[in-house]
Amino acid sequence: MPYVSLRLDRILATPITGDTVGAPADADTPAGEVGKQGWTVEDLSPPAVTLRRSTIEHNLDVMGKWIADHGVELWPHGKTTMAPQLWERQLATGATGLTAATPAQVRAMRAFGVERVLLANELVDAGSIAWIARALDDPSWDFTCWVDSVECVELLAHALSVSSVSRPVSVLVEVGHEGGRTGSRSVAVAIDVAEAVRRSAVLALQGVAGYEGTIGHERTPAVLDRVDRFLETMDEVAGGLVARGLVDGQLTVSAGGSLFFDRVAARFGGRPDPGVRVVIRAGCTITHDHGLYERSSPLADTPDRFLPAIEAWGSVLSRPEPDIAVIGLGKRDVPSDIEPPIPLRIHGDDRSLDGMQVLRLMDQHAICRVPPVLDLAPGELVVFGISHPCTAFDRRRVLFVLDDDDLVVDAVGTLF
Amino acid sequence: MPYVSLRLDRILATPITGDTVGAPADADTPAGEVGKQGWTVEDLSPPAVTLRRSTIEHNLDVMGKWIADHGVELWPHGKTTMAPQLWERQLATGATGLTAATPAQVRAMRAFGVERVLLANELVDAGSIAWIARALDDPSWDFTCWVDSVECVELLAHALSVSSVSRPVSVLVEVGHEGGRTGSRSVAVAIDVAEAVRRSAVLALQGVAGYEGTIGHERTPAVLDRVDRFLETMDEVAGGLVARGLVDGQLTVSAGGSLFFDRVAARFGGRPDPGVRVVIRAGCTITHDHGLYERSSPLADTPDRFLPAIEAWGSVLSRPEPDIAVIGLGKRDVPSDIEPPIPLRIHGDDRSLDGMQVLRLMDQHAICRVPPVLDLAPGELVVFGISHPCTAFDRRRVLFVLDDDDLVVDAVGTLF
Numbered sequence: 001m002p003y004v005s006l007r008l009d010r011i012l013a014t015p016i017t018g019d020t021v022g023a024p025a026d027a028d029t030p031a032g033e034v035g036k037q038g039w040t041v042e043d044l045s046p047p048a049v050t051l052r053r054s055t056i057e058h059n060l061d062v063m064g065k066w067i068a069d070h071g072v073e074l075w076p077h078g079k080t081t082m083a084p085q086l087w088e089r090q091l092a093t094g095a096t097g098l099t100a101a102t103p104a105q106v107r108a109m110r111a112f113g114v115e116r117v118l119l120a121n122e123l124v125d126a127g128s129i130a131w132i133a134r135a136l137d138d139p140s141w142d143f144t145c146w147v148d149s150v151e152c153v154e155l156l157a158h159a160l161s162v163s164s165v166s167r168p169v170s171v172l173v174e175v176g177h178e179g180g181r182t183g184s185r186s187v188a189v190a191i192d193v194a195e196a197v198r199r200s201a202v203l204a205l206q207g208v209a210g211y212e213g214t215i216g217h218e219r220t221p222a223v224l225d226r227v228d229r230f231l232e233t234m235d236e237v238a239g240g241l242v243a244r245g246l247v248d249g250q251l252t253v254s255a256g257g258s259l260f261f262d263r264v265a266a267r268f269g270g271r272p273d274p275g276v277r278v279v280i281r282a283g284c285t286i287t288h289d290h291g292l293y294e295r296s297s298p299l300a301d302t303p304d305r306f307l308p309a310i311e312a313w314g315s316v317l318s319r320p321e322p323d324i325a326v327i328g329l330g331k332r333d334v335p336s337d338i339e340p341p342i343p344l345r346i347h348g349d350d351r352s353l354d355g356m357q358v359l360r361l362m363d364q365h366a367i368c369r370v371p372p373v374l375d376l377a378p379g380e381l382v383v384f385g386i387s388h389p390c391t392a393f394d395r396r397r398v399l400f401v402l403d404d405d406d407l408v409v410d411a412v413g414t415l416f
Numbered sequence: 417m418p419y420v421s422l423r424l425d426r427i428l429a430t431p432i433t434g435d436t437v438g439a440p441a442d443a444d445t446p447a448g449e450v451g452k453q454g455w456t457v458e459d460l461s462p463p464a465v466t467l468r469r470s471t472i473e474h475n476l477d478v479m480g481k482w483i484a485d486h487g488v489e490l491w492p493h494g495k496t497t498m499a500p501q502l503w504e505r506q507l508a509t510g511a512t513g514l515t516a517a518t519p520a521q522v523r524a525m526r527a528f529g530v531e532r533v534l535l536a537n538e539l540v541d542a543g544s545i546a547w548i549a550r551a552l553d554d555p556s557w558d559f560t561c562w563v564d565s566v567e568c569v570e571l572l573a574h575a576l577s578v579s580s581v582s583r584p585v586s587v588l589v590e591v592g593h594e595g596g597r598t599g600s601r602s603v604a605v606a607i608d609v610a611e612a613v614r615r616s617a618v619l620a621l622q623g624v625a626g627y628e629g630t631i632g633h634e635r636t637p638a639v640l641d642r643v644d645r646f647l648e649t650m651d652e653v654a655g656g657l658v659a660r661g662l663v664d665g666q667l668t669v670s671a672g673g674s675l676f677f678d679r680v681a682a683r684f685g686g687r688p689d690p691g692v693r694v695v696i697r698a699g700c701t702i703t704h705d706h707g708l709y710e711r712s713s714p715l716a717d718t719p720d721r722f723l724p725a726i727e728a729w730g731s732v733l734s735r736p737e738p739d740i741a742v743i744g745l746g747k748r749d750v751p752s753d754i755e756p757p758i759p760l761r762i763h764g765d766d767r768s769l770d771g772m773q774v775l776r777l778m779d780q781h782a783i784c785r786v787p788p789v790l791d792l793a794p795g796e797l798v799v800f801g802i803s804h805p806c807t808a809f810d811r812r813r814v815l816f817v818l819d820d821d822d823l824v825v826d827a828v829g830t831l832f
Contacts (some may be wrong), residue, residue, distance in 0.1 A: 124744075416746065
């Protein structure tokens with residue numbers, strides 16, 4: 001893989017001070033110099049959220065091999081981390097572009113030097129469309145977005161024309177499913193949308209896209225069956241576009257979040273003539289987690305599985321009742337939208353946390369039930385796993401990176 | 417009130433660029449210059465979250481009069497906004513100090529020049545205690561924290577002694593309630609804690625504190641009764657401390673979040689000899705909301721009520737099914753922990769949004785049910801209210817401030 005270098009200066013210059021959440025009380029360094037401070041995890045001021053460097057490198061390696069073995073492209077969803085330093089590692093280990101969810105994320109990616117960006121969403125606001133039109137004056141910049149209705153196509157085409165765009169914008173027709181998010185709800189609507197694209201001189205149809213992750217969160221047979229049927233609908237649309245000669249150049253098919261990317265590769269990958277360019281978008285495999293993805297990753301039961309890289313550290317503040325421990329770690333620090341954080345261990349101690357669970361997460365506190373026999377005292381540091389990476393990253397401007405000896409070797413900045 | 421000036425330079429210098437969430441696509445200005453750009457709300461790139469300046473000033477005025485009329489001090493919880501520009505307005509309109517939830521928040525307040533800080537929490541980590549000990553070398557800095565167990569007192573006293581603190585740290589004994597957060601669960605435990613404080617040369621007991629907001633979220637008679645009984649327990653503890661001569665100087669009592677501060681004033685305010693210094697901590701009244709606080713504020717049914725100042729703006733991305741609209745506004749933009757965002761209006765249009773509701777909030781999308789007769793088209797801008805301010809602020813590094821004509825007159829930076 002070619003080494004990819006992003007323009008990280010802005011992130012590396014982020015000031016880390018005593019009020020940066022998680023930083024040592026007397027911190028005063030740019031993010032890029034954190035690894036030179038000699039800090040260990042015990043110098044961090046809890047609550048802190050950390051990334052394990054060796055685990056991230058392992059996950060990047062697993063994913064890089066997987067996509068190479070399966071003949072698909074990976075454009076990981078950059079919205080998961082919004083962390084240019086991690087984007088750079090993804091692009092250096094097999095990813096060929098990045099996916100964004102919003103126009104502001106597209107602008108962030110371009111600002112940091114990402115040359116190929118897929119906006120996995122409809123593009124409807126005038127200011128953002130005008131910006132895209134200007135950005136396309138740079139011939140090296142590769143941008144694609146989704147369209148899912150004739151109205152959306154006409155709005156986008158009109159706004160691009162008004163902005164005198166210098167070359168056509170690549171689009172994918174989005175297929176959705178009932179009860180899902182955006183996306184044409186039938187093959188017929190999707191073909192209508194593609195015909196509308198074809199009528200525009202400022203749009204170029206690349207193929208078809210969809211997001212199957214809204215179908216379910218667990219890999220049960222019923223969910224997998226619905227996922228496969230959704231991909232079959234996408235395939236029907238793809239066939240219809242090709243049969244009607246609506247696609248500019250090679251057909252692209254994009255689907256595949258972090259839960260079902262294997263099904264996408266199984267359906268569309270390695271197809272012979274006419275070849276399909278398959279773009280999966282899994283964004284969470286780089287850090288994985290101790291909850292949803294640990295249970296439901298496509299590689300969960302394989303030898304080359306992903307490993308959880310995110311940990312959250314909170315101090316025991318109080319033992320106000322015999323079976324209650326209150327930890328200084330709240331919903332501002334860790335996600336709770338899928339499930340609460342998962343107690344892993346007491347830092348520097350072997351006592352088991354079996355039976356400990358987070359009952360309630362408040363803004364800055366976790367109320368935990370603990371076995372009354374567990375002598376967990378104020379000031380002790382409890383380490384938690386999290387369930388799902390997206391809402392872990394968006395709670396932090398900086399995540400501290402640990403090596404296997406708990407030395408703080410880096411700080412990863414985010415752009416939320 | 418004296419005008420209070422904080423050191424806002426760092427916040428005012430925050431760069432606002434095209435990838436700052438909500439900023440115009442071609443923005444390039446420091447936060448402090450946003451008001452000079454001539455932007456209107458239509459220049460912002462949705463999703464955007466805004467504050468209404470006139471409404472905030474109204475709310476500050478209402479709260480300033482209320483505390484003056486009720487003879488209590490207001491140390492608003494700064495964790496709500498973590499926005500030094502708003503802290504400055506609170507301190508300039510009647511607040512006499514600020515409350516923090518974590519040591520990092522205390523450090524942020526001190527960094528921005530807040531001279532009186534109450535950490536409404538236990539202080540247990542060594543690095544933060546050492547920092548507090550050093551900060552107290554500044555004789556003008558006024559710091560108080562809570563203690564709720566003998567272990568906590570001993571840990572704090574030991575760490576302060578090791579740090580050679582130059583003067584005693586003020587503490588309040590925290591009273592809690594069963595099923596609540598931190599806090600001694602009985603009068604007897606609270607008195608024991610106070611006795612432990614008295615034995616330490618590096619701690620000074622100011623009085624008693626508690627948080628009644630964990631008792632309930634709505635002002636039903638049953639909840640109000642439990643709140644009043646909790647305050648009665650706090651009062652018993654206060655009486656016990658005074659009777660035993662454990663309090664250094666005048667007795668302080670602190671309780672009162674944004675839902676029940678009136679009950680705190682009713683119980684403890686304006687007491688004659690021996691006078692009690694009553695410190696309420698309501699942090700949400702400055703912005704109020706369209707949900708929890710609009711329903712349950714103590715001033716909800718009074719002429720001088722608080723008004724909601726926070727609005728969230730999202731574009732219609734798709735109408736994939738006749739009764740579904742997908743808006744580009746997700747749980748990374750707005751809170752959903754109490755209830756989802758509340759549709760208020762279509763920007764620049766009088767069509768009613770009656771019957772529209774958010775069914776599901778994803779990371780970057782709101783899936784809304786809409787009456788099929790509502791002709792809401794891709795690209796239209798929908799304005800939502802939010803339910804509760806804390807988790808609205810912590811999703812944003814910058815909130816844009818609007819005047820009554822929707823001109824962008826300022827940008828408020830946050831420190832999450």
